[in-house]
Structures are given as structure tokens and as C-alpha cells.
Amino acid sequence: MRMPTTALVLVALASSAPAAELDARKAIDRGLAFLSADAAKWQADRGCATCHHGTMTVWAFAEARSRGYAAGGDTFAETVRWTMERLKDIDKPRDPRPGWNMVSTPAVYLAVMAQAVPDQTAVSADDLGRIAGHLLRHQEADGSWVWSSAPAKNRPPPVFESDEVVTPLADLALAPHVPAEPGAKSDARSGQERAAAWLAKAGSSGTTQARAVRLFRDERAGKSAKELRPQIDGLLGRQNPDGGWGQDKDLPSDAYATGQALYFLSLAGVTADRAEVRRAVSFLATTQKEDGSWPMASRAHPGEKPMTNPVPITHFGTAWATLGLLRSVPR
Numbered sequence: 327m328r329m330p331t332t333a334l335v336l337v338a339l340a341s342s343a344p345a346a347e348l349d350a351r352k353a354i355d356r357g358l359a360f361l362s363a364d365a366a367k368w369q370a371d372r373g374c375a376t377c378h379h380g381t382m383t384v385w386a387f388a389e390a391r392s393r394g395y396a397a398g399g400d401t402f403a404e405t406v407r408w409t410m411e412r413l414k415d416i417d418k419p420r421d422p423r424p425g426w427n428m429v430s431t432p433a434v435y436l437a438v439m440a441q442a443v444p445d446q447t448a449v450s451a452d453d454l455g456r457i458a459g460h461l462l463r464h465q466e467a468d469g470s471w472v473w474s475s476a477p478a479k480n481r482p483p484p485v486f487e488s489d490e491v492v493t494p495l496a497d498l499a500l501a502p503h504v505p506a507e508p509g510a511k512s513d514a515r516s517g518q519e520r521a522a523a524w525l526a527k528a529g530s531s532g533t534t535q536a537r538a539v540r541l542f543r544d545e546r547a548g549k550s551a552k553e554l555r556p557q558i559d560g561l562l563g564r565q566n567p568d569g570g571w572g573q574d575k576d577l578p579s580d581a582y583a584t585g586q587a588l589y590f591l592s593l594a595g596v597t598a599d600r601a602e603v604r605r606a607v608s609f610l611a612t613t614q615k616e617d618g619s620w621p622m623a624s625r626a627h628p629g630e631k632p633m634t635n636p637v638p639i640t641h642f643g644t645a646w647a648t649l650g651l652l653r654s655v656p657r
Contacts, residue, residue, distance in 0.1 A: 346604070349611040350655040354390070357648035358397050360618030361386055364641055366401070369408060377431040377485065378638045380409040382645035385439040388446040389649055394657045406448045409436075413453060416460045428475040429464040429496060431485070433457045437499030441546060442593060458503045461496050462513050469520030470528070471496040478627040484573045484582055485642060490528055490536050494543040497521040501546055533574045534583040537561045538590040545594045554594055561587060562602050569605030570613075573625070581620030581647035582639070584610055588650030598654045607654050610647050619644045 361383050368379035375381070383398075384406055390397035398405055412432035421427045437457045440449045465471055470493045473486045486492075500521075503514035530536055541557045564587075565571055570579025571587040588606050596603065614620055622643035624632035633639075 346608060346611070347655055350607050350651055351657075353611045353614050354395070354648060354651045354655065356614060356618035357620075357644055357651070358386065358390055358395065358618075360644055361641065361648065362398060362401070362405075364619070364637075364644075365405060368637070368641075375409045375412050375432070376638070377412075377435060378641045378645070380405075380412065381432045381435045381439075382642060384409045384448050385435065385443075386645045386648050386652075388439060388443045388448055389652050392443050392445050393652055395652075409448070410453070413456065416456050420463045425476050425480075427464070428473055429471045429492060430457075430460060431473070431492075433460055434471075434492060434495045434499055437461075438495050438542075441498060441502070442542075442589075454499075454502065458500055458514060461499055462517055465496070465517050465520065469493075469517075469522075469524035471521075479630045481627075482630070482633055482639075483625050483627065484533075484535055485639075487533060487535055487573075488531060490525070490531055491533075491539055493521055493525060493528075494539045497525075498539075498543050498546055534561070534564060534571045534587055535573065537564070538586050541594050542590045551595060558591065558594055558596060561591060562596075565602055565606065569607075569609035571606070579609060580622060581610060581613070581643035582622060583646075585643070585646030585648065585650030588654050589646065592650075592653035598656070603654050607651060610651055614647070620647045 365379045365383040369375070372379075387397040387402055387405065391402070409432070412430070413436075416430060416433055434457075436449050437454055440446055440454060461471070470489050472489050473481050473492050476486075497518055500514045500517050503512070504518060505512050505515065525540075530540065537557065537560060541554065541561060544557065545554060564575065566579045568579050570584040572578050572580065573583045577583075584606055588603065588610075591603070592598070598604075598607075610620070619640050620643050622636065622639045624634070624636060624639050626632040
């Protein structure tokens with residue numbers, strides 16, 4: 327007796343699931359290995375840590391270690407020490423010079439990482455307190471935080487996409503410093519209230535990154551699953567036919583946007599068994615390069631030329647792809 331077509335499809339999906347997961351786990355291992363080697367090379371060649379080689383490496387390693395991977399191995403502590411050098415001037419007053427007074431990207435990322443990976447050990451409570459002070463000194467009068475004080479050519483997207491991206495990230499970083507009592511006043515609570523007012527007034531650009539970080543901000547603020555549903559559906563609805571996400575609606579799928587979407591959707595409660603997640607995992611597993619990185623192309627703000635050095639955006643894209651896979655594939 328011939329098996330019905332529907333049953334054949336279900337059998338095929340069931341039999342392919344372990345193989346797909348194995349491919350994805352291999353992609354995670356290769357991604358972590360690339361990040362480790364690439365960060366070591368950057369340190370040897372350039373010396374200084376950055377928001378890509380350094381911060382994103384620590385974030386990926388912290389997430390991986392929380393899930394049972396030996397990410398970073400014996401060099402993890404050294405990678406953390408090197409990265410934390412970016413916070414050495416975090417306690418200084420705000421620099422009044424144009425182009426020098428923008429908020430610290432590593433500080434923002436490390437503070438958000440500490441919330442996304444609560445058992446991380448890279449950033450201490452003291453570090454997080456210093457970061458909160460830095461953020462309060464760098465909040466604008468209108469309630470936003472800015473990356474735009476630097477020339478556009480020096481803040482390419484998607485990392486320095488817009489103030490709409492850094493403001494909810496900075497708002498997230500302040501959250502642990504707000505008193506638990508609803509009526510208690512504090513600088514952190516005031517900062518969050520001003521940020522909320524700015525975000526409501528500014529509206530959303532609708533880019534993948536803006537949607538993703540707003541979703542995490544609202545999830546951490548305690549919004550219910552029902553309240554988050556429109557944001558989750560909106561982000562899932564931006565998935566391309568190939569299973570990935572583009573940085574914006576008119577852009578092709580890439581590792582940065584796809585990994586970021588997967589990561590923050592997972593943090594908002596979207597489970598790994600959803601068809602959209604499985605398609606995205608397949609996209610990442612099949613587009614990874616032999617060296618463990620993912621192909622990325624530099625972008626620029628309108629009127630500017632893209633950077634010619636592909637190393638930073640490749641590291642960013644690989645870190646986000648690895649993070650997305652870590653949250654979407656069982657160990």
C-alpha cells in the first residue's frame with residue numbers, strides 16, 4: 327500500500343531534522359573557531375580591542391559557554407581582559423568636542439550582553455554600574471543616545487545604523503539600575519522615561535535591527551506574550567523566501583540580520599521548532615564559508631562610500647550568525 331503524500335513529507339522532515347541540526351552545530355563550531363582566530367589576528371596586528379573584534383567575540387563566547395561549548399578555551403580570560411580595555415576611560419566626563427562625545431558602543435553592547443546571557447562572567451556588577459554612569463552622562467537632552475555625532479563616513483550601517491538602534495540598547499543597559507519600587511525616583515528611571523518618550527515620538531524605521539532591539543527592550547520591560555505578538559509577527563514577516571533576513575526590506579539576506587533576528591526572537595520566546603526558525607538555521611548553515619565566516623558586504627549611509635576593508639563587518643556578521651544559531655539549535 328502506498329503511503330499518502332502528506333505522510334511521506336512528514337517522514338522526510340523527521341529524518342532530515344537530525345542531519346540539519348548536525349550541520350548547524352558544525353556551523354557553530356566553525357563560527358566560534360573563526361571568531362577566536364580572527365580576534366587573535368586583529369589583536370596581533372592592531373593591538374586595540376574594538377566593538378567587533380573584542381566585544382562581539384566576548385558576547386559570542388559568553389553565549390556559547392552558557393550552552394556547554396568550550397568557546398575561547400584557555401584564552402577566554404585573555405580575550406575578556408583585552409576587550410575590557412575599552413572601558414578604561416568610561417568614568418571620564420563627557421567630551422564636549424564634536425565627534426568625540428558619542429556614547430561608547432562596547433559599553434552599550436557589553437551591558438546588553440550581560441542581560442541576554444545572565445550567567446556570563448565577563449562583565450562584573452561594578453563594570454555595569456560604571457557603564458550606567460557613562461550612559462547617563464551621554465544621554466541627550468531629548469532623551470535619546472546618539473551615534474550621529476561622528477561623521478557619517480565613520481559610522482557605517484548596520485552597526486551605526488541610527489539613533490533609533492542605540493537608544494533602546496542604552497535603555498536596556500540602564501534597566502538593572504532602576505529601583506524595584508515603582509514610585510522610587512532615580513537617575514536611571516528618569517533616563518528610561520526620557521528614552522521611552524523619545525522612542526515613541528521618533529517612531530520606527532522598520533529595519534530588521536531596529537525591530538529586533540525594540541522587541542528585546544519590550545520583552546525585558548515585562549510586556550506580555552500577547553503584547554509582544556505584533557512585534558514578533560512583524561519581524562517574522564520580514565523573513566525572505568531563502569530563509570534569511572536582510573538588514574532592510576529591500577536588501578538581500580545576510581548573516582548579520584539573520585543571526586540578529588534569530589537571537590532576539592529567541593529571547594522574546596520564539597521557539598526553535600518553528601518553521602521560520604528552521605528555515606533561518608538552514609540558510610545560515612548553507613551559506614557559511616569554509617573558513618567558518620559568513621560572506622558580508624560593507625554598506626554606507628546615503629552619499630558616503632562603503633568601507634573597503636571587509637574584516638570588521640565580516641566579524642560582526644559571523645558573530646551574529648553564530649549567536650543566532652546558538653539560540654536556535656540544541657547542543
